Amino acid sequence: MSAPRLTRESARGVSARPGVRGPLVEPAAVGVVHLGIGAFHRAHQAVYTERAAALAGEREWGILGVTGRRPDVARVLDASGGVYGVLVRDGADVSVDVVGAVVEAASPDQDAERVVAAIAAETTAVVSLTITEHGYAGPPFSPPIELLVRGLRRRAAHGAPLSVLSCDNLVDNGAVLRRIVRAAVSGDDGVARWVDDAVRFPRSMVDRIVPATTAEDRRAAAVLTGFDDAGLVVAEPFSEWVIEDDLAERRPRWELAGARVVPDVEPYERLKLRTLNATHSLLAYEGEARGHTTIAEALDDDELARRVEALMAESGLTLEQPPGIDVVAYRAEVLRRFRNRGMRHTVAQIGHDGSRKLPIRVGGTIGDLVAQGVTPDATARVLAAWAVHLRRGAVVDPLADELQAAARAARDAVELAELVLRLPGIVPDAVAGRRDVRDAVAAHTAEILALA
């Protein structure tokens, strides 16, 4: 690409161009350490943090972004002084928000000491994480979790309070992370007591659709900004962040930027995981079986659209209405978001790591339906579509080899259904052996197998 590179210096004045905004801040210090600086953090929490800091007139909320596994993103952000753009796509409309909140970047293997020191620094008030569902598995734990624990041990020496904020699509992400950290420091009473007293692990629900960036996205952003941006991310206009009101006192005023800080995140989280994420997984796996490439294409398929509506209605039986949200309007909005033709969110990307995602997206719904005396039907279809994916698709999953081998060895739809239901943790134990649930999954599996 021949355009000059976007950097903190070259970005000055870029907002004079039509369709381009920002950067809004020039932070003077690191106040947030973010572990797992992938596409989502750059399009979500970093955007809220920048807007909140700008609106509050605070310069202490610079972000040190730490990559999860590979150093690539750290090197890109190092080269740009942390500055990157968010290409917002709304159908054919495009705009770019240039973000200045990230001031440093690091990778776990090359910069571990710097990251541990930053987590321990009194000037740091928040450690946030987006390390994927898989990043919380262990022991042994992923590199970001190891760094977090090392940083907390060091920080306990001065004991300044801290918020540790998981922003991954998990059920009760705050409690999951607290359990991992508490187990890791359990041998050291002083650190464990400090963690209990001074470290908050708020639950949070995050929502913004952020597909992998393509070369076409980079070209479209360069037309608007005049710069090539290797750190570019692409996102829809919609964004939501609901955070449990259990943060340490010193923190960015995210609510100024539109985040909701509420006493109980659970109803928001359930609604999102069981509506948006569950239907995303159905569209991903059955979309693949029906030959679709993106979510928008899959939803254009009338049969799939009908299945999605049925899934939303069925999972709705297990949901309560979160304060301030109309569930019917929420569902319509999710469908509208999925239909955003500007976004190329591939079914392949969403289908990754099903063994980690499906317990969160459909396992709980199935357990709750059975407890209500309802045999899951529309929800069973998600597991059926996954079973067919395991047998025929390009599987990316920590258990890929074992799952693919088992799925290919299954003799029929009933055995495939039994395979996915009996995998530990996919559905609650009380449900895994139920004949009616197996029959529902098997019936859908047979239908999807017959598609090809």
Ligand SMILES: NC(=O)c1ccc[n+]([C@@H]2O[C@H](COP(=O)([O-])OP(=O)(O)OC[C@H]3O[C@@H](n4cnc5c(N)ncnc54)[C@H](O)[C@@H]3O)[C@@H](O)[C@H]2O)c1
């Ligand atoms: N992209 C979205 O639309 C979106 C929306 C809401 C929530 N999220 C949450 O954010 C997470 C990350 O999404 P993303 O789009 O940034 O993905 P990404 O692939 O761009 O980045 C993920 C980050 O996590 C790291 N990582 C990946 N696997 C890991 C592992 N096993 N251990 C430790 N670190 C690991 C990567 O190195 C990277 O830094 C999702 O898994 C989800 O929980 C994403």
Ligand SMILES: O=P(O)(O)OC[C@@H](O)[C@@H](O)[C@H](O)[C@H](O)CO
């Ligand atoms: O990001 P993942 O891999 O957990 O899941 C893929 C999508 O379902 C997910 O990212 C949604 O786009 C997101 O949760 C919307 O807020």
